[in-house]
Amino acid sequence: MAARPVALLPALAVAALLLLSSAPASVTAAGRYPPLAPGLSFEFYKKSCPKAEGIVREYLASAVKSNVGLAAALIRLHFHDCFVQGCDASILLDSTPGQPSEQKSIPNQTLRPAAFKAVNEIRDRLEKACGGRVVSCADIVALAARDSVALGGGPAYKVPLGRRDGLAPAPDAVILGALPPPSSTVPTLLSFLDKIKLDATDLVALSGGHTVGVAHCGSFEDRLFPTQDATLNQWFAGQLKNTCPAKGAVNTTSNDIRTPNTFDNKYYVDLLNREGLFTSDQDLLTNTTTRPLVQRFALDQAAFFDQFVYSYVKMGQIHVLTTGSSKGQVRANCSARNPGDHLLPWSVVETAAETLVL
Numbered sequence: 001m002a003a004r005p006v007a008l009l010p011a012l013a014v015a016a017l018l019l020l021s022s023a024p025a026s027v028t029a030a031g032r033y034p035p036l037a038p039g040l041s042f043e044f045y046k047k048s049c050p051k052a053e054g055i056v057r058e059y060l061a062s063a064v065k066s067n068v069g070l071a072a073a074l075i076r077l078h079f080h081d082c083f084v085q086g087c088d089a090s091i092l093l094d095s096t097p098g099q100p101s102e103q104k105s106i107p108n109q110t111l112r113p114a115a116f117k118a119v120n121e122i123r124d125r126l127e128k129a130c131g132g133r134v135v136s137c138a139d140i141v142a143l144a145a146r147d148s149v150a151l152g153g154g155p156a157y158k159v160p161l162g163r164r165d166g167l168a169p170a171p172d173a174v175i176l177g178a179l180p181p182p183s184s185t186v187p188t189l190l191s192f193l194d195k196i197k198l199d200a201t202d203l204v205a206l207s208g209g210h211t212v213g214v215a216h217c218g219s220f221e222d223r224l225f226p227t228q229d230a231t232l233n234q235w236f237a238g239q240l241k242n243t244c245p246a247k248g249a250v251n252t253t254s255n256d257i258r259t260p261n262t263f264d265n266k267y268y269v270d271l272l273n274r275e276g277l278f279t280s281d282q283d284l285l286t287n288t289t290t291r292p293l294v295q296r297f298a299l300d301q302a303a304f305f306d307q308f309v310y311s312y313v314k315m316g317q318i319h320v321l322t323t324g325s326s327k328g329q330v331r332a333n334c335s336a337r338n339p340g341d342h343l344l345p346w347s348v349v350e351t352a353a354e355t356l357v358l
Contacts, residue, residue: 033158040162042161045130055125055126059121063118075149080111082316082318083318085174087141089163102175127332133330136330139162182219186284189280207267207280208297208308210278213254217243219277220278265300
């Protein structure tokens, strides 16, 4: 982008920028967590595969080093999985006759193929290390998102594990009814989140995930054409028009113009300066319910990290399938339901393994 013109920013934004310059890049395992869903545990694989979390972390440390965008892709993948029929890895399933993949639905079409590939590669490593199908794809998605946050400079935290994988993708109507479009305002966003027992604080904290990643022109072009959104900073609008010169442009831009590959609180500083990319971003500052949280997180990165961990772990437990469920399984291929398991809650091999290790 072109050099930013010198301007007098709001006093709060200036203060935030000064504080950010001395804020730590990350924190160690956070200590505030929501109540755990029945069947989930922080030590779920302690006996059955004690090296599981280390294997995921080792893989991602190397993969993100060679492809920094993978971290944001995995964080986003966890969102899109959990918001639609719960955190069951149904987003990973490929299409079958009569059952289109969730990936075909419009809100999911910009999910990165590299993220799906990474999850399956991690699954293969875990199967070798654990001696079979032990770690579910749903847990891999949660762990990969957690480690991606930390690798980007964000908080390190614990993830409750024990999710089972779903048996079928959600229908398109369910997906569209669960994932709010980027043109949504805060009241609309809250109406979506209320269905999955998330609140305004969760909304603001989870939106901070936009501190990394990129967006396609089509997701925000309505703020530029035919008329410019009045809440957009003029300089920022000009830069966006350079990237997206007309409706229908297929280019991308960073979600966070300040530190696009670092997981920090500068997303909220962007909002203070009217440089939020989506309507759903900028309206967090406009709306009187969410504005105080935006201001707080812009000034206090530790407060953002603390709430992000709480809200992200809370989100990661939406409608989970666990050992006591009659519908979950541990997939042999994260992209496909296990063949022959249609009458079983999970495979005979998995059930036998659980009897031995739990």
